[in-house]
Amino acid sequence: MRKKLVAGNWKMHGSLAENAVLLEALKPALAGIEAVVCVPFPYLAQVQAVLGGSSIAWGAQNLSEQTKGAFTGEVSASMLVDFGCRYVIVGHSERRSLYGESDELVASKYVVAQAAGLTPILCVGESLDERESGVTEAVVARQLDAVIKVAGVESLAQAVVAYEPVWAIGTGKTASPEQAQAVHAFIRGKIATLNSKVADQLVIQYGGSVKAANAAELMAQPDIDGGLIGGASLVADEFVAICRAAAK
C-alpha cells in the first residue's frame, strides 16, 4: 500500500522566534507520524537542530539547477544535503509564474536534486484560465513529460508529485475531492502507461487551500496520497490535524 505523506510549504514566512514555537508544538504532536516541513533557506539549520531525531523530515522550497560555481544568490543541492534536507520542492507554481521557471528548468532542478540524494516534490497544476479552457490534463501532462523526458519515468520512484491547481492556492477555494481525485487519477494513469509499478507506488499530494476542515475528505480519495500545505502549515493545530487525517 502507498504511504500517505503531508508536507508543509512555509513559503516566505517565519522568524527564528516564530519557528521555534511552531516546531516545538509539532514535534510531540506528530511523534510517530511521518511529515515534512519545507522552510526558507536561512532556517534550515534551525529545523535541523530542532527536528533531528524526530519523525518530521525537512526540506527546501527551491534549489539551483547548477551544482556549484559563480551563480550569485543561488543554493545548490549539496548545500541542502549539508543541512540534513531529505526533500526539496521543485516547480511550485509561484516559481513558475513569478520567477519564470520553465518546464525545462524545473526538470533540470529535479535531476540535480535526485543526483544529490534528495527527493524532489514536483509540483504540477493548471491555472484558472487553463481549467476553464478545458486543458487541465494537457497542462499537467506537459509538465510531467518535461521531467520524464530528461529523467525517465523510473525516476518517479524517488520523487513525490504534488498536484496544485493554481486557482486553489492561497484562495480558500479548494478543489472538490472529486475534482482533485480526477486529476490525480489522470496523473497516475498517465504514468501507468509507462510503468505501472512506479505509478502504483507514486505518492501524489494535493495542494491548494487544504485545511483541517477539508483534509479528511480529500485524503479519503483513492489517488490522493497526502497534501502539500501552505497557509495551514504555519498553524500548529491545523497542520497536526491535517497530518493526522492523512495518517488515519
Ligand code: 13P
Ligand atoms: P495554500 O495551502 O496556502 O493554499 O498553499 C498551497 C501551496 O501552494 C503549497 O505549496
